[in-house]
Amino acid sequence: MDPNKRFYITTAIDYANGSPHLGHAVEKIGADVVARYHRRKGEDVHFVIGMDEHGQKVLQSADAAGVSPAEWVDAIAEEFTEAWKVLNISHDDFIRTTEDRHHRGVQEIIRLIEANGDFYQGTYSGYYCVGCEGYKTEDELVQEEGEELRCPTHPSLEVQWMEEENWFFRLSAYTEPLLKLLDERPELVQPEIRRNEIRKVLEGGLEDISVSRSRLPWGVPWPEDPDHIVYVWLDALTNYLTAIGFPGEEYQATWPADVHVIGKDITRFHCIYWPAFLLSAGIELPKTVWAHGFVTYGGRKLSKSAGVTFELPEAIDRHGPDALRYYLLREVPWNGDGDITRERFDERYTTELANDLGNxxxxxxxxxxxxxxxxxxxxxxxxxxxxxxxxxxxxxxxxxxxxxxxxxxxxxxxxxxxxxxxxxxxxxxxxxxxxxxxxxxxxxxxxxxxxxxxxxxxxxxxxxxxxxxxxxxxxxxxxxxxxxxxxxxxxxxxxxxxxxxxxxxxxxx
Ligand SMILES: [Zn+2]
Known part of the structure; x- marks a missing residue:
């Protein structure tokens, strides 16, 4: 390992579809702690966060709000940026997938994959969950008697049946190479429980995936085929490269990423799709994808509709930003799930911060x-x-x-x-x-x-x-x-x- 290489850390870019909440905050705070820890060790750290501003759901939200998608994502980006400022997140860059620098890089990675012969045209027919922005096999969906098929993660949304001419990526060709990689480089997917899940998916075999969408007016145009836009995950994942100057040569001074910090719900995209795209494009893989867990409140999922809420501004105001940073990482193990309540927050604040440390x-x-x-x-x-x-x-x-x-x-x-x-x-x-x-x-x-x-x-x-x-x-x-x-x-x-x-x-x- 080159001791002079920059330590490059990223978080998932947040989907521009709503306000920042505690789940977003845990990820940013945890990654910020890792970045600050490495700076404290004297390393040259580059820490990038940002926004995923394309996708069908963004378009729908903008429509519902009666504004253009560009206006919508600008407003959301401002809200997120403000929250990270209050929480003292020390990122060096904030990338938005609507930026020119990002579009150029996405089109370049597509050219590289194309040159490797991994795209072909085909007809896609199947289900699509707008919540996941992902295609679903019937096995991945659930159905209660007399009900429509639903995505288990987004039961309130209807999955869509789609049939269209698309560009496909030969993901199936990467099943074996990815399995081999998991064996050779166990640090690639951490913690171990997440690696085992990915291994199971790979052992079941991979199918090719559709990586373009037609008739959507919002996204990165497919090079040489502007009737199509790039599938939002191929677009979004590439931010880790475009944020450091890809395709310009300067990106090589920072790549590969030392760690992509993500939530455990998007490991399939980061630990299967992303490495496969990179292998195809001939670009080095990240060293580690770290999947953190989820925060529950009093044993229940935080959910407005279920009435289980602890909004970010209230959580910050309770005892100040530093106390919230401390409490979240004290209570939510970085390698698993954690549960919080207002009462335990108050208790830990008083006993640990005010009494033990403060005194x-x-x-x-x-x-x-x-x-x-x-x-x-x-x-x-x-x-x-x-x-x-x-x-x-x-x-x-x-x-x-x-x-x-x-x-x-x-x-x-x-x-x-x-x-x-x-x-x-x-x-x-x-x-x-x-x-x-x-x-x-x-x-x-x-x-x-x-x-x-x-x-x-x-x-x-x-x-x-x-x-x-x-x-x-x-x-x-x-x-x-x-x-x-x-x-x-x-x-x-x-x-x-x-x-x-x-x-x-x-x-x-
Ligand atoms: Zn879903």
């Missing part, structure tokens, strides 16, 4: 102010410094494995240990006896170090609040992960400041 910062900084005039003393290490070393080591290990929730655990375990250390050392007693001065110095120095380490480990999760904590420790620039343990804080002037996480029950409104 640790408050107590430590105020004791440095009170006993040492606000200057971190110089002193030899104590047991807590060893805990810091172990925490950094374990944190890197779990974060490299994509277990973000365990990264939080590791940092919060250190916070608990630091709180226990204060109780054992009882600095207030040491301060009463001049003979206790060296031990008091060592205690305060160790606490300052532990706070800086905790701030560094938690910074990807809570960039604003942990940046503030680091400033209060007299370290406005957080160190890289490799340097955090060797940084000398002695002589730093600290500021206690207002509580980092105000307790709602103590706030007067």
């Amino acid at each position: 640790l910062a408050n107590r430590s900084l105020s004791m440095i102010e009170k006993y040492r005039g606000g200057v971190v003393p110089s002193a030899p290490p104590r047991s807590l410094d060893e805990s810091c070393e172990k925490a950094v080591e374990r944190y890197e290990h779990v974060m490299d494995d994509g277990l973000l929730h365990q990264g939080i655990h590791t940092a919060m375990d250190l916070v608990s240990e630091a709180n226990g250390f204060i109780e054992r050392q009882a600095p207030w007693s040491l301060a009463k006896d001049p003979a206790g001065a060296p031990e008091l110095d060592a205690t305060l120095a160790s606490l300052a170090r532990a706070l800086l380490v905790a701030a560094t480990l938690l910074h990807p999760f809570m960039p604003e609040r942990m940046g503030e904590l680091s400033r209060r420790l007299g370290t406005p620039e957080l160190p890289t992960l490799g340097l955090v343990l060797s940084l000398d804080l002695s002589g730093n002037s600290v500021i206690r400041g207002e509580p980092l996480f105000p307790r709602p029950d103590l706030q007067t409104k």
Whole structure:
């Protein structure tokens, strides 16, 4: 592996069909944590998110709203961009599939696949789910007695019977190559449970897929056949290349992607279609597709029609953006599903952020102010410094494995240990006896170090609040992960400041 290569991370581009919700937010926040973690390791990171603005459903929504599709997607893109700003998502680029740079790249990948002989013209007849923007075999649909066939993911929509002349992609030819790839490169699809699902699909054999649509006025025109537009998934997936300059040569400085972060419902498109398109076009495959799980609320699917709602603006307002970032990744394991409720959010905010972390910062900084005039003393290490070393080591290990929730655990375990250390050392007693001065110095120095380490480990999760904590420790620039343990804080002037996480029950409104 080239150590100088950029770390390229993407999320699925969001479908421009409604407002951003918690499901979108979990994905963006998790990917943002991964991007920030790699920056903290000193790597050159390129982080791309964006919008999927074509597809039949977008057209229908624009029609229903009585606006042009272009006006519709502009408004939605603005809404998403605003949400990501509030949530402090640190993306380097935001790609929209209606952009020229994207259209050029889609047409180029089609030329490459065409040159490889993997397209042919044929007649498509079968079912289409507008919700999935995908063709369905009868096996993939469900039917209750006396009812129409339905897509199990979109039971409220009717599937459409379609019959039209289309361009087809020889997906069937890629069954064996893809199976072989899964064996050779297990890291290609993660976590393992998702890889096993993909393997099952492949073992059942692949059918060719239709990759164009006729008579749709919204999309990327098929090169040399402008009566057709490019099927929305072939169009959308190519964003991972067009966002970094494909077909211009500069894309090679960033490609292949280190990780495509996606939801577990779209693995078929990312772990079968996308690698097959790339193999056909002669383009390197991404290193990893990481499929995260879903968020439920109180054990139920978040759904407006079912009355199970927790809208994004309300969730952000509850305790601020950083607290939401923390809570979602604390509660929703990055390699599986998770459940949230307002009550548990409040509880975790109070016990973990306001009490454990907030009080640790408050107590430590105020004791440095009170006993040492606000200057971190110089002193030899104590047991807590060893805990810091172990925490950094374990944190890197779990974060490299994509277990973000365990990264939080590791940092919060250190916070608990630091709180226990204060109780054992009882600095207030040491301060009463001049003979206790060296031990008091060592205690305060160790606490300052532990706070800086905790701030560094938690910074990807809570960039604003942990940046503030680091400033209060007299370290406005957080160190890289490799340097955090060797940084000398002695002589730093600290500021206690207002509580980092105000307790709602103590706030007067
Ligand atoms: Zn569907």
